[in-house]
Amino acid sequence: MAPPLSRRSLLQAAALAAATPAISHQATGRAAAAVEAPQAAAAAAPPSWTVQPFALDDVALRPGLFADKRQLMIDHARGYDVNRLLQVFRANAGLSTGGAVAPGGWEGLDGEANGNLRGHYTGHFLTMLSQAYAGTGEQVFVDRIRTMVGALTEVREALRKDPAVLSVGGKFGTAAENVRGSYQYVDLPAAVLGGASAVTLSAWVKPTHDGNWARVFDFGDNTTRYMYLAARNAGGVPRFAITTSGPGGEQGLNGTAALPLNQWSHLAVTIADGTGTLYVNGTAVARNTAMTLTPAALGTVANNWLGRSNFSTDPVFAGAYDEFNVWSRALTAAEITELQNNRASAASAGRGNLASYAFDETSGGRFADASGRGLTATLRRTWGGPSHPGFLAAYPETQFIDLESRTTSDYTKVWAPYYTAHKILRGVLDAYLATDDARALDLASGMCDWMYSRLSKLPEATLQRMWGLFSSGEFGGIVEAVCDLHTITGKAEHLALARLFDLDRLIDNCAANTDILDGLHANQHIPIFTGYLRLYDATGEQRYLDAARNFWGMVVPHRMYGIGGTSTGEFWKARDVIAGTISATNAETCCAYNMLKLSRTLFFHEQQPKYMDYYERALFNQVLGSKQDKADAEKPLVTYFIGLTPGHVRDYTPKQGTTCCEGTGMESATKYQDSVYFKAADGSALYVNLYSPSRLAWAEKGVTVTQSTAFPREQGTTLTIGGGSAAFALRLRVPSWATAGFRVTVNGSAVSGTPKPGSYFTVSRTWRSGDTVRISMPFRLRVEKAIDDPSLQTLFYGPVNLVGRNSSTSYLQLGLYRNAGLSGDLLPSLTPVTGKPLHYTLAGTEFAPFFEGTEDPTHAYFRRSEPRVIFGNTDSGVANPAKSDGTTLLDEIWAGAPFTGKGALVSRVRSTVNAWVTAGRLSQADGQTVVRTAEQATYAP
Structure with missing residues (x-):
């Protein structure tokens, strides 16, 4: 075990990274041989893992419950238009989106909190595609991955440069488009208004979004002195205003109708001799004869913008511009009418003598002025540009910058930017591991280089404050992803970066086994510990392992519902309060996903059966039950919360789709095989953790293991050895619920020994092709009681949680002792439903497996009444x-x-x-x- 490294020493080590083979930011293919060796290291498990997983493509799902559930998601992955996912990235970079429509919900500009989490879903999708390819070998998934990686590479390249015009068809020739979400505007020279006491401003615009207060133009210094034309005011109609004393002093003109979307409209404003007129498509729609202010009253102003407002909260104009002209006089109504069918150059008014832009440019970021005054305009981003060439996101870097000084959380401004960065990082890293596409590795490495460049400059106190913020400081499983990348790149900065996410208060308390979880946001903290385990692997620092182990024990069983889920409304309540927290927003599905990852990673370090007992519980119940048993091309159909209130109906399309849980749900459904089998690090044993129809190819041993079963509809399984012969111990998990016996035969002969529930039963021999192991594990019906209210109970048959299907919104009152068996089995009190395995009736209510993804009203808990x-x-x-x-x-x-x-x-x-x-x-x-x-x-x- 390596000696522990302090954060300071790691940061110092990062300064020596020049000695480590680096990955170029240029996607030039796998040019450096140095990259090949670290990739091999990525396939090797850390030395601290005494048990190791198999790769996804080593384990094939065979027909059964898991394969059926996966197929629904595989079909979704195969058919969904990935250009919709890429839309927000392309828009942020000012690139053409090809007419693609963002998925909506959390993944777009119109969803919750202004889409401040956009980009996360693309990362999930890349991971799903990578896993789908590993599980099926279908080329379609590689093709989709490469399309997405190529697009993200183009996006990053565009973000590194100054913005460039997106040239589109215009009213007369070409036009310049501002894609919604690009944060781009046209910056005009300060002399554009020329101090005119009379003026005409004319523009052709094609708005593509109906956001209020987006500016066609805005000339001013601040929110006190300005002159603007908004495409829509609060009433949805165009508004012109000029003021030298803020909003209360505005002298304005309001239109009478909204501008149509995706159509060209001509807007013109004239001011002269105390009269202002607003024209829309050649018609005067508003006139103000008491206007005392003109551009001359403003003087030379600092901000002269097309598409951007002096009010920072106003949206950037989304749409296209053609023909913007400024004259130092008021054009007549006839002259403005003439502009409806002619370029200014061909009309009697001629080009604007103060400024004239035709937007005929088809490249670059500069727009020529045809007024003769040489006032070249420049395309800019409101946020400037990235702080580092490795930056990649679907929104500006401003969220990351804001977080560094933020002391309170406001997700409408900053919504977990490092969480989103994690999802993107994980997605491109998984894409690299699945396809060996060097561009994906370059993207991942660049992202970490960028994060290190930001975070390594911050004081320790700032980092601790950031990571303690809900939910702005949430960073998900980024530590795990960075550590995984470090095993490939070997860059000291990357390991140092992982350490910069230490949340010391959480680590130190959990390492001391001090429970401080009450009130914490559950899924903000669960994935942190999988990352800290990876840091333990990399540094040998014991507190990481102690903290992760103790944290797991604070959740299981003390904050765990019967299905394996945890949290209420995303948060944890006091320890051992279960009945007291039952609600419609229990068991956020992301929490189960991350608890499974933590459980398996803990098992790699210490083979305690309780970790795999939990894995089985959460996988066979919440995770399977969170996926609706229905095909859908547009939505993955995965729950966000699973309400445990009586009569709850699962919502498989929460918040318009694209929540964090639908993202992790896509991942869960394409890696059901990841923990069925593990191997001892020295190759001496094979762990069979889950009973699921599958086929393992264990290349190092030259054997296959085929598992044939209908579990959990079958109370047992059969393992058949294929290939050559090999000596190893077969370690079979004896579930803690297997109190009715666990019997093992090899080639028909009983294996001696007494398997103990909640352990592993070992069969050691030299295995030969054709050897058959049969396991029988009879189920019993049992109840599990809420810790804080034993009368509130949930029903299990073997590993399967049985839920009542009943529309009542009150707890069912049920008795179970009336016909209990001498074994203690409660099943005889229930009546089997003919033709429906694992379905029973009791007191007029049908009970069915939680894993069935239906929209029936369910009762996961009932009130015991005898x-x-x-x-x-x-x-x-x-x-x-x-x-x-x-x-x-x-x-x-x-x-x-x-x-x-x-x-x-x-x-x-x-x-x-x-x-x-x-x-x-x-x-x-x-x-x-x-x-x-x-x-x-x-x-x-």
């Missing part, structure tokens, strides 16, 4: 008494299960009744009735 003492469906007529803590007589009796026979059960009944009679909780007569009923009843096994 009003009378009943054995074997024989009712004693005696009320079931309870202690002050809620424990009933029947609870104490059945706590003794399993029973070897009826006599053992009756003996338990007799001793329990005697104790309750002695304690005064049950009368002598009622006690005798209870014992007699137990003696007379007939029981299921």
Whole structure:
């Protein structure tokens, strides 16, 4: 184990990175042989992992539950237009979007918080495509990855340069388009208005968005002295205004109708002799005869803009410009009418004598002035440009800059920019690992170089404040992604960058096993710990491992719902409060996704079965159940929250789609096979963690392992060895719920030993092709009780959470002891539904697996009610008494299960009744009735 490195020493080491082979920012192909060796290192697991995963393409899903669920997502991945995902990136760079429409929701400018999270979904999609390719080998996924990587490379190149005109068809010839989301405007020289006391301003515009207050032009110094023409005011009509005393002193002109979108409109304003007139398409629509202000009153102003406002919160004009002219006189109505069908140069007015731009340029970022005054205009971005050539995002760098001085969270201004950066980084890194496309690696490395260039300059206190902010400071799993990249590039800056995301308060408290999770945003913090585990791998610093291990134990089971999910309305509440947090916004699906990643990574370090027990629980229930069993070309159909309130109906299209959970849902559905099998680092053992139809190709051993099962509809599985022969230990997970037995045969012969629930059962031998291992693990029906309210329970059959389908919005009152088996199995109290495996009825309600992605109203939790003492469906007529803590007589009796026979059960009944009679909780007569009923009843096994 390497000695721990301090952040300071890592930063110092980064300064020596010149000795490390670097990756060029230019995508010139895999020119450097030095890149090849680190790539091989990326395939090797860290030395600290005593168990290692197999690559996705080593494990093939076979027909069954997981393959069916995956197919729905694979079809979505195959058919969705990736240009829609790229739209926000291209727009941000001022490139043509080809008419593509952004997905909407969180992925676009019109969604929540002005689309301040845009770009994240593209990263998820790239990861999904990479996993889909690994799982299927279909070339279509490679083609789509390369299309996206190529586009992102073009975007980054455009962002590195000054903006260039996007030339489109105009009213008369060519026009200059400002793509919505480009933050571009035309900057005119300060002399453009010339101090005129009379003026005409004329422009052809084609707006493409109906945002209020976007400026056609704005000339001014600030929000006090200005003159503007807005395409739409608050009432949706054009407005001209001039003032030297702020909004309250505006002298204005308002249009009478909205400008049509995606059509050319001519706007003109004249001011002379105290009269101002606004023309739309040659018609005077407003006149003000009391205008005392002219450009002369403004003087020479600092900001002379087409498309940008002096008010920073106003949107940039989205649309195209053709023919902008300024004259130092008021054109007549006839002259303005003549401009409707002619270029200014061909009209009697002629070109503007103060400024005249035809926008005939088809390249570059400069616009010629034809007025004769030489006032060349320049295309600019409102935010200037990136601080580093590696910057890549679907919005300006301003969110990252703002975060550095922000002390409070406001997601309408800064919404988790490093979280979004993580998703993009992870996506391009996965694209590289899947396709070996050097451009993707160049993008990933450049992003980390850019982040390091920003964050390494910040004081430690600033970093701690940033990462502690909800939700502006959320950075997702970026530490894990950066560490993974470091294994490829070997650049010291990249490891140093990962350390810059240390949130010391969280790490130190969790390392000390001090629970501070109450009130924290759940998914902001879960993925952090997978990253810290990777930092432990890279640095050997023990606190990272201790913190991750202890953190996991603070969530499982103390903040875990039966399905494996956690959080309420995205946040954690107090430890051990489950019933008290049931709501319509439980179990954010991202949380389950990230808890699975954390569980498997912890298992690589220490093979505690509880991690894989949890993995099975969350995977077979919440993750599978979060995906609707329905095909859709436009949406992945994945839940955001899974409400656990009675009668909740799952919403598979939350917030118009494209939420974080739909992103992770796409990933989950294309990597179901990632934890079915693990191997010991020394090759001595194969871990079978999950029972799922699949085929493993273990190249190092020269064998295959084929798992045949309909699990969980089948209560067991069969493993068949293929290929050559190899010696290794087969370690079979014995689920903690497998209390009815776990039996193993090899080639038909029973394997000796007593498998213990919640452990791994080992079969060691030299395996030969054709060897068959059969595992039988009978299910039992059981309940799990809410920690803070034992009467609130959820039903499990083996690994499967069974939920009631009932439209009632009150908790169902259910009893389960009436026909419990001698084994303690509660299943005999339910009635199987013919032809529907894992479906049962109880008290008129159908119970079905949570993993079925339907829109039925469901009851994940019910209220346990055992009003009378009943054995074997024989009712004693005696009320079931309870202690002050809620424990009933029947609870104490059945706590003794399993029973070897009826006599053992009756003996338990007799001793329990005697104790309750002695304690005064049950009368002598009622006690005798209870014992007699137990003696007379007939029981299921």
